Amino acid sequence: xxxxxxxxxxxxxxxxxxxxxxxxxxxxxxxxxxxxxxxxxxxxxxxxxxxxxxxxxxxxxxxxxxxxxxxxxxxxxxxxxxxxxxxxxxxxxxxxxxxxxxxxxxxxxxxxxxxxxxxxxxxxxxxxxxxxxxxxxxxxxxxxxxxxxxxxxxxxxxxxxxxxxxxxxxxxxxxxxxxxxxxxxxxxxxxxxxxxxxxxxxxxxxxxxxxxxxxxxxxxxxxxxxxxxxxxxxxxxxxxxxxxxxxxxxxxxxxxxxxxxxxxxxxxxxxxxxxxxxxxxxxxxxxxxxxxxx
Amino acid sequence: xxxxxxxxxxxxxxxxxxxxxxxxxxxxxxxxxxxxxxxxxxxxxxxxxxxxxxxxxxxxxxxxxxxxxxxxxxxxxxxxxxxxxxxxxxxxxxxxxxxxxxxxxxxxxxxxxxxxxxxxxxxxxxxxxxxxxxxxxxxxxxxxxxxxxxxxxxxxxxxxxxxxxxxxxxxxxxxxxxxxxxxxxxxxxxxxxxxxxxxxxxxxxxxxxxxxxxxxxxxxxxxxxxxxxxxxxxxxxxxxxxxxxxxxxxxxxxxxxxxxxxxxxxxxxxxxxxxxxxxxxxxxxxxxxxxxxx
Numbered sequence: 189x190x191x192x193x194x195x196x197x198x199x200x201x202x203x204x205x206x207x208x209x210x211x212x213x214x215x216x217x218x219x220x221x222x223x224x225x226x227x228x229x230x231x232x233x234x235x236x237x238x239x240x241x242x243x244x245x246x247x248x249x250x251x252x253x254x255x256x257x258x259x260x261x262x263x264x265x266x267x268x269x270x271x272x273x274x275x276x277x278x279x280x281x282x283x284x285x286x287x288x289x290x291x292x293x294x295x296x297x298x299x300x301x302x303x304x305x306x307x308x309x310x311x312x313x314x315x316x317x318x319x320x321x322x323x324x325x326x327x328x329x330x331x332x333x334x335x336x337x338x339x340x341x342x343x344x345x346x347x348x349x350x351x352x353x354x355x356x357x358x359x360x361x362x363x364x365x366x367x368x369x370x371x372x373x374x375x376x377x378x379x380x381x382x383x384x385x386x387x388x389x390x391x392x393x394x395x396x397x398x399x400x401x402x403x404x405x406x407x408x409x410x411x412x413x414x415x416x417x418x419x420x421x422x423x424x425x426x427x428x429x430x431x432x433x434x435x436x437x438x439x440x441x442x443x444x445x446x447x448x449x450x451x452x453x454x455x456x457x458x459x460x461x462x463x464x465x466x467x468x469x470x471x472x473x474x475x476x477x478x479x480x481x482x
Numbered sequence: 483x484x485x486x487x488x489x490x491x492x493x494x495x496x497x498x499x500x501x502x503x504x505x506x507x508x509x510x511x512x513x514x515x516x517x518x519x520x521x522x523x524x525x526x527x528x529x530x531x532x533x534x535x536x537x538x539x540x541x542x543x544x545x546x547x548x549x550x551x552x553x554x555x556x557x558x559x560x561x562x563x564x565x566x567x568x569x570x571x572x573x574x575x576x577x578x579x580x581x582x583x584x585x586x587x588x589x590x591x592x593x594x595x596x597x598x599x600x601x602x603x604x605x606x607x608x609x610x611x612x613x614x615x616x617x618x619x620x621x622x623x624x625x626x627x628x629x630x631x632x633x634x635x636x637x638x639x640x641x642x643x644x645x646x647x648x649x650x651x652x653x654x655x656x657x658x659x660x661x662x663x664x665x666x667x668x669x670x671x672x673x674x675x676x677x678x679x680x681x682x683x684x685x686x687x688x689x690x691x692x693x694x695x696x697x698x699x700x701x702x703x704x705x706x707x708x709x710x711x712x713x714x715x716x717x718x719x720x721x722x723x724x725x726x727x728x729x730x731x732x733x734x735x736x737x738x739x740x741x742x743x744x745x746x747x748x749x750x751x752x753x754x755x756x757x758x759x760x761x762x763x764x765x766x767x768x769x770x771x772x773x774x775x776x
Contacts, residue, residue: 314610314616314618317611317615318613318614318615321611321660322608322652324591347679348681356663365675366615366656376677378677378679378686379675380672380673380674380675381659381673382672383665385670386672392644
């Protein structure tokens, strides 16, 4: 009988983390502090509105304050910067983010840099990215931090393991590498970062004890690219057309899940793997910021 | 006849860079700007004083202003912070650094964070480290930048190559990885970062097209750890006892040079490899800062 990989249940692990965060929220409220997360959304991108609603709902469920600021698609950069300034100064807002993508008249880089690093819920401000690489306490990038927690809480400590990351985005690949190479509990991995310019990719991915796919291409990682017994973390979320589905599409990751399941020891599904972790870590960031602001 | 690796001549390449920097200094002076680099040294560490003199001499040779601030070993943190503040505000000082190591009453982290990132000659401020990882223009860390220039100017473009870095320091290993994974000219490498917790190290280093040793252990990298035809960059500078030498010691790198020379296609010597590059890149940083301040 062929072995089938164990599922790493992101929903369940994220629920555990949310429960832990809830306990912290409750403790803070007894001290008269209600952690607050604000989200700024500019324009009408439907997927962004879905994400923002998800974030607000997560706040509600944990008893946190959530503040959603909707700006029209034609809002000026100045207007967004003014709002960022106000949120930086608002004591009720302990952390916030500006949902991407932004309309093209707005320089996303400029917006991120205007956010007070102490309130930078996404961990995207250069000073937080720098601290992450240096190994200092910082606001953590949510998706990489979620990947690390998924590994640790499913018995796959990356210490001493060879982690191969496919993808070098600023949101996932680069900060995840920065996180996992640290001389620190839950890190200490040997890390290889691969990308579009990598040669003989499969010969590298096949060495991974832990393989992370974050390249944004549906089912890019084939079964033949995975070592027998590896742990596979699939960060991708891609819509592929599927007429049999009432929505007309289905979600797939960056990994050929079926083939990978026959090789891997453990694997995250899409959806229900990394996705729920990102929001849980965002909540954790907001509460950590509220504690520090105390 | 056994092949012997080509020497990558850091002295010669550093001299080319200094000549380029000199031309920029001359051009700036015609506009009435003399680039200025300040160095702060606290205490009596003899090696630090040698480094600081070398930096000041390099400034002199390029016609730049150099300012050396010597503080006693018992200087308070407050005194160093006050000096940093003054240098941040001094228009004649375009870039500066505080020489490490610092006496133990002074928190080096705090000092680095007090430096204006625009004047951060070493590129150690978290905001510069973050920009480096994100891929934005930043003050570059001198030794990693010097390694990159050594590669590019000796015909060893890292693009598409597998670079294995042994060592994860904040001064070399981590920022060099950040630099070489970028989607950018002179980068685009597949990068693996190894360290004390890496298992089967030799099996990884033997895959390197470009192997960088920055671990701080004399002759740690043996010939057997190097792939035939690899390029070897030795960042280490270690004193080992040598009674036959009038100084009582000699300098060796982190690579067993003799054995490595028989395997590698090209290799940097110690001294005369990475060392001279670090100072050349420091000068380049100071001049770049002067140009931006213009």
